[in-house]
Amino acid sequence: MTLRKRTVAILIFDDVELLDFAGPFEVFSSVRNLTGDHERLMDVFTVAESTAPVRCRNGLVVQPEWSIDECQTVDVLVIPGGAGVRAALGRNHVVEWVRTRAQEAELTVSVCTGSFLLAQAGLLSGRPATTHWERIGEMRERFPEVEVVEDERWVDTGDIITAAGVSAGIDVALHVVRRLYGADVARATALGIEYDYWE
């Protein structure tokens, strides 16, 4: 474990589910060094196919910070889900970006149906993985090469971690903080956002 700073890219797209990415965004951007100057340990930003505003599934309009062409290697890659994932699965440029960035990243994390994008990129073949409970059947059908797991808040296979739906993005993000910075930093982060539930 090291306290070196990490960059976190969160992919967003039209009809992304708001909490799928807002949960990890909140957690990762709240991570602080517990000693010294209590500086931020994770630099979090959003990435989209272009820098045009993204309309989330529930209507909130978000301005992406980078386009995928501008965003190079990052330490942590976050792929949220939502109704817009189905369209994103057919966007080869996006799927290829996910594959490349994930292969270079220290950790790749999906939330909800974001795991569909990881599967589409060939990153989950022969691995256990999960998704939103309502989409378990669809994931099995679409991606028979994936060992789809249900009733888990997240499935950690080392460099790739897939989480269940929506609010599970908060839990998996705290798990990632624990892996990268240790239990004390993760608990302090959870305390800061008043989220006792994950452990």
Place this chain on the structure above:
Amino acid sequence: MTLRKRTVAILIFDDVELLDFAGPFEVFSSVRNLTGDHERLMDVFTVAESTAPVRCRNGLVVQPEWSIDECQTVDVLVIPGGAGVRAALGRNHVVEWVRTRAQEAELTVSVCTGSFLLAQAGLLSGRPATTHWERIGEMRERFPEVEVVEDERWVDTGDIITAAGVSAGIDVALHVVRRLYGADVARATALGIEYDYWE
């Protein structure tokens, strides 16, 4: 209890804490009629002092849907918190808007230090209310007329409900859904976002 549709306005401002408002936004916009056409029961939108983009405390840039001058009476008013609340407390036009809209609304809900804005608007005098656990002392000092409560996830005084910090916005929003639409609708909403923790 009635299944009539409600409008929900969420106030945002520079340096608002992301999850403070994204949690309630996700919950309220996920509420569906359990029978018939399963239509959306709550129409959720953001409001800011102007329609200029708002930069949340963690860097995410959001496009507000309405300015406070355009946004008239709503059924549910949500006031999040975050570092930017302190600046907002001195914006008389904003505080006055909060007072007026809250007095007309069926329910007003604050998250985190959003309760400071309700107190500034004179809405919490003589009432029990809460805030983020780290801000309990500051709230007592700033607003001695408020009966500040700690160690509660939310405090429901009827037409005004104040919640604890950040993630507690998810819990209080589900509580509001239960009050407005009953336990079955609230549980279905929680199931949709995979959030079992609140009850």
